Amino acid sequence: MIFRWRGSFLLLFLPWIALSLAAQVSSDRLLHSSAEPQVWLTYSGDYSSHRYSALQQISPANVKDLELEWIFQAQSLEKFESTPLVVDGVMYVTQAPDDVVALDPQTGRAFWVYHYSPSADSKPCCGRVNRGVAMLGDTLFMATIDAHLIAIDAKNGHPIWNIKVADSAAGYAMTLAPLAIKDEVVVGVAGGEYGIRGFIAAYQAKAGKEAWRFYTIPGPGEPGHETWSGDSWSHGGASVWVTGSYDPELNLTYWGIGNPGPDFNNAQREGDNLYSDSLVALDPDTGALKWHFQFTPNDPHDYDAVQIPVLVDTKWNGNPRKLLLSANRNGFFYVLDRSTGKFLLGQPFAKVNWASGLDKETGRPILTPQPPGTPTYPGVQGATNFYSPSYSPRTGLFYLSTWQDYANIFQETPVEYKAGQRFGGGIVNSPFPNAPGVSRRGPVNVYTDAAGRGALIAIDPHTGQKKWSFDMFDVGTGGILTTASDLLFAGGREGYFQALDAYSGKLLWKVNLGGDINAGPVTYQVDGRQYVVIAAGNSLFAFALRK
């Protein structure tokens, strides 16, 4: 009797339990997201930004049996850079410029679409793109290209609040997926090509009130202000346009900071230009700076350091250590101690000639400026960029999408700061006509590998050496996913989506999706079936094993 009573009691409350669990992405759930691999809760998969999933239904043995399940065609001709979230049977993906779409992750059919029309004065440098939403509780958060932050009801797509984070007419924009930490939502501003003064800011998730703001360029009287000559600090760029990471134990959030402005004329801003091209560790409760590490001081090549910080706990020289791995746009792979910011290791992963190496103690680059009119490696898009890397705790390898043997000829020109105007201060030419750049390309590769080629590479973090390289003919701007079955998924500008063996880099499966891949793949499981999803061209493609 007692048993039966308890059973009915539970049954009575089951719908309530299920609903309350299903609805809530609590901050506690975000802390333990790797324990529930069937969902994808944050832009980079978890706070450590591993883009690694414990799912293993799709394996090297059966990956050739993947079949297309559905396609979602975005009503947008912009680049599709969005990483979808998948939470308890619903997928939330953004459609450029600033729409949110809630989909059934098994069929691709939409529940609702929230449409936002950004201000006509918004001027994102490199496309009206969006990389995804954050979720906390029952609320989605989207950062827009007119620099607004919008809270949206995840159940019906209705806006809850909409606040202006910065002035889009002055060149501020937001393209990144926000990061929810505790009861706040953290964002950063783009605009490094428009002479903004960059910042990271946290907003109360419930009220939309600003909790703190960290300027990425120190103001008068603050330490680091002396690293900018004259008034160059007031329009020095240092944008923040890719999502950071979070270590709950250290209570530090890590963010990569963009290039100083003007991009190419560093004589107009003498000094190291902190915290441009740096990694900053902030207290997420106050926004206070704990430490910083600058990759490229006084940068003249637009080497943003926005690459996603990957947090790894492993042994370093025999002792457990909290590491931060970052492969930088400047062509070097770095290992830092993420408690202190101490430089531990740095190795080039592509052809580099702007520096001959890094100082062994400080990690500061040893500069080798190239003569005027000659190519600098890597070129302006960098040896890597915003493309999400991945780390597999099983293989212990760091995976990354790179541009190899790619150069530009940089020429600086004087430029006067005018609010809302491009603030580049230089001309960037290619040694090859029509060489790859930020623009999308059509189905014909008009520059070929002679002007630079793509490669997916695996780096051993303990040595900084390449373990393997999967060479592609064209470059790519997509991210990487690894799984517990030791598969690696990635694509490139050619439109191929590939599965590789994460240990060896051997090709196991490929499909031609016919459009450039500019986003990172994600995986999730619904009703016992594992899916892998990737955006290519203007559409989102979902794959699962043939039933």
Add this chain to the structure above:
Amino acid sequence: MQSAWPTKTRGVRPAGRWMVHPARCRREPYSRLLQFLAVFVLLVLLQFGAQAQNAPGQYAQADIAYGAQIFNTQCTPCHGANGDSVPGVNFRAGQFRVPVTSDFDLRTIITTGVAGTAMPSFNFDTAELTEIIAYLRNMSTFDARGVTMGDAGRGQALFGGKGNCASCHRVNGKGPRVAPDLSDVGATRTADLLLKTLLDPTASMLPVNRSVRAVTRDGKIITGRRLNEDTYTVELIDDHENLVSLEKANLREYTVIKTSAMPSYKDTFSSQEIADVLAYLFSLKGSK
């Protein structure tokens, strides 16, 4: 449209000279004749404007030169130094993805952006807009200065005769397809690059135009000019003008030939003949 007009004025010239400002053609209520005359004058002005738009010398050299500087800092990040990096857009060839018939259209695009594309709005003042448009309208000839141009008619004769160029190149639907089609080469290449190609073809050959030699697993040899390539395949036009697509996994051998089959005309042509052929090539602007 009116709201797209810049509000700041600094320019030495009035904005949109060929456009009639609505305020200037307000009707006089008492005279139909005056109305008629006004419409007639307006039509004449518009016609004159449309003609003058394409006439050389309309844009001041100083404007063109300053426009080039603005273009290089503001526009090249997306459009490239040659104005052809965005698919479907080629400033030298006057090719746009949205209809552009007048300078006013260009002005509107620059000041308001193009919805649904990566083209943002720009805050240029009137003088800067005039300069950028002057440069856009003269981009194809801007860097022709400094390169000696001869007579295009004589150049055409040399192209088909002494130079033997027409035995490999196709122009406006005539000739073989073995070498690149030159129908729009004057719009897509700068004058100095054309000169360089005549003197040293290999040095200025675009990587995509390199010929390839492939041997299939069953021993078949295929040679041709590469049209496209990716990690797994290569697409080419073979020596018999067939479009051929090959999977690299099925090839025993695959070689990209980096030397051009085209001879140098350094010693074949006199400097006057070079200038003539150059003038002919530069006149090939393709169809818009």
